[in-house]
Amino acid sequence: MKKFICVLLAAIFATSMLFLGIGCKEEAAPAEEAVKEEAVEEAAVEEAAPSEWGNIDWKQFAGTEISAIMLDMPISLVYRPYVAEFEELTGIKVNWEELNETDRKKKVLVDFASGTAEYDVVSIGIADREEFAVPGYIEPLEKFLNDPKLTDAEWFNIDDYLTDVLAGGYSTAGDLVFIPYTAEYYLIWYLKDVFDQLGLKAPKTWDEYEQTVKALDDARQAGEITAYAHFDRTMPGPGEAGWSMFCSASRQGIDLVDFGNKISNINTTKGIGFMDWYTSWALKYGPEGSLNWGWHDLAPAFMQGNIAMTIGGNASFLYIENPDESKIAGRIGYAPPLLKDGGKDPLWEWGWGINAASKNKEAAWLFLEWLTSPNLISTIAPQFGCPARLSSYSDPAYVEAMPSQEFIDAQTWMMEKGIDPTPQITHPNYGEASDIISKEMSNVLAGIKTAEQACADADAALVDIGYTSASE
Numbered sequence: 001m002k003k004f005i006c007v008l009l010a011a012i013f014a015t016s017m018l019f020l021g022i023g024c025k026e027e028a029a030p031a032e033e034a035v036k037e038e039a040v041e042e043a044a045v046e047e048a049a050p051s052e053w054g055n056i057d058w059k060q061f062a063g064t065e066i067s068a069i070m071l072d073m074p075i076s077l078v079y080r081p082y083v084a085e086f087e088e089l090t091g092i093k094v095n096w097e098e099l100n101e102t103d104r105k106k107k108v109l110v111d112f113a114s115g116t117a118e119y120d121v122v123s124i125g126i127a128d129r130e131e132f133a134v135p136g137y138i139e140p141l142e143k144f145l146n147d148p149k150l151t152d153a154e155w156f157n158i159d160d161y162l163t164d165v166l167a168g169g170y171s172t173a174g175d176l177v178f179i180p181y182t183a184e185y186y187l188i189w190y191l192k193d194v195f196d197q198l199g200l201k202a203p204k205t206w207d208e209y210e211q212t213v214k215a216l217d218d219a220r221q222a223g224e225i226t227a228y229a230h231f232d233r234t235m236p237g238p239g240e241a242g243w244s245m246f247c248s249a250s251r252q253g254i255d256l257v258d259f260g261n262k263i264s265n266i267n268t269t270k271g272i273g274f275m276d277w278y279t280s281w282a283l284k285y286g287p288e289g290s291l292n293w294g295w296h297d298l299a300p301a302f303m304q305g306n307i308a309m310t311i312g313g314n315a316s317f318l319y320i321e322n323p324d325e326s327k328i329a330g331r332i333g334y335a336p337p338l339l340k341d342g343g344k345d346p347l348w349e350w351g352w353g354i355n356a357a358s359k360n361k362e363a364a365w366l367f368l369e370w371l372t373s374p375n376l377i378s379t380i381a382p383q384f385g386c387p388a389r390l391s392s393y394s395d396p397a398y399v400e401a402m403p404s405q406e407f408i409d410a411q412t413w414m415m416e417k418g419i420d421p422t423p424q425i426t427h428p429n430y431g432e433a434s435d436i437i438s439k440e441m442s443n444v445l446a447g448i449k450t451a452e453q454a455c456a457d458a459d460a461a462l463v464d465i466g467y468t469s470a471s472e
Helices: 002-020 025-048 080-090 101-114 126-133 163-167 192-198 206-221 241-251 269-285 295-303 314-320 361-371 374-384 390-394 396-401 405-418 430-445 451-464
Strands: 065-071 093-099 121-125 186-191 309-313 332-335 350-354
Touching: 065 101, 065 361, 080 093, 080 361, 080 374, 093 101, 101 121, 101 126, 121 126, 121 361, 126 350, 186 192, 186 314, 186 405, 192 206, 192 332, 206 269, 206 309, 241 269, 241 309, 241 430, 269 430, 269 451, 295 309, 295 314, 309 314, 314 405, 332 405, 350 361, 374 390, 374 396, 390 396, 390 405, 396 405, 430 451
Parallel strands: 065 093, 065 121
Antiparallel strands: 121 350, 186 309, 186 332
């Protein structure tokens, strides 16, 4: 701007000199033209790069047409109303498609494998990362981030992503293959009014966690409260109890299976101890008739006020805080899940990547950059609650939209200290292993087997499919 003002002053000075008859008319005219041209160039640069969207030319690929495929779920559909704004900003036409998770992945894999590049920009879940990255299906993004013609680094501010959050977007080969827009993990959910009634606080250590659950159970048995103390999923399967078991084990510093080396740890002292802990808590503290409960049972029970404390995903707050659906909306407290022995909670993310076969990679990058930009994320974050960018958590609009500061604080603590960006649950072989282990867990709940026998049988089944036993 200073340069622009100086140019204008020079133009005024030159014009004044001509009016007063000072200087040569033949020399002054070219100087005046040069001044005008420089002023026009300055104005054009300012118009092409509005400061709120960074100092790049967003129109540099105007007229290009790209395609993007999106996940058809509430956490992602917040993008839909804003795509036209990108098209207006850039002059790039976006063909936007939304599919459910199963169909999205199938269609993307077919497109990747064929090399037809039907899609330039794709939504990527953290569990997709290696499956997409190892064959070279998705483009490394650092070159776009580091190109000043494509990215204003100061404005985009990649450092707004905390280390473990951004790490989820890196392949094991070390390439940044997607940029996240969500950061998802578990939190403790608890009934604040029940805790207040009993003089309890949200637990901050593992010992406090166990003591709190026992105090809640004692109060229910004494008739002081009606809510059951604690519950987690018991329905076998990779998407139900299998998921909860592997996540809970991770928080306790236990890998039930070492997928990288194909080693089964389930029949070790730690594995058996975990199986006994998980099943005994379900039997002792859960509601009657809950020994085959999945998410579709657990969430409604909590929302009816029938469970005093559970573990649930941060992205589910919109569901459990909806006053039209939940009797306890506005009464829910949030805390980080308790970790011990170096444990971390598995991180789940959704992000955006570029098809390596795309013919429009630079235009695709502008769309990806816009989708994950501080500007757009600050706009949409209040609508889904778990943004990957740290700055969103202190944005006034976001703070106003969230259920409590406690909810915000629990999330930022997890992002800084509590998440594992390379969790076991994202491994391609997770499904078959968790299915085996969770079915044996169900046998313990049914009284068919002891924890020791269930772990021995799960270990044998894993050995049958190629794992080595770490049995002690």
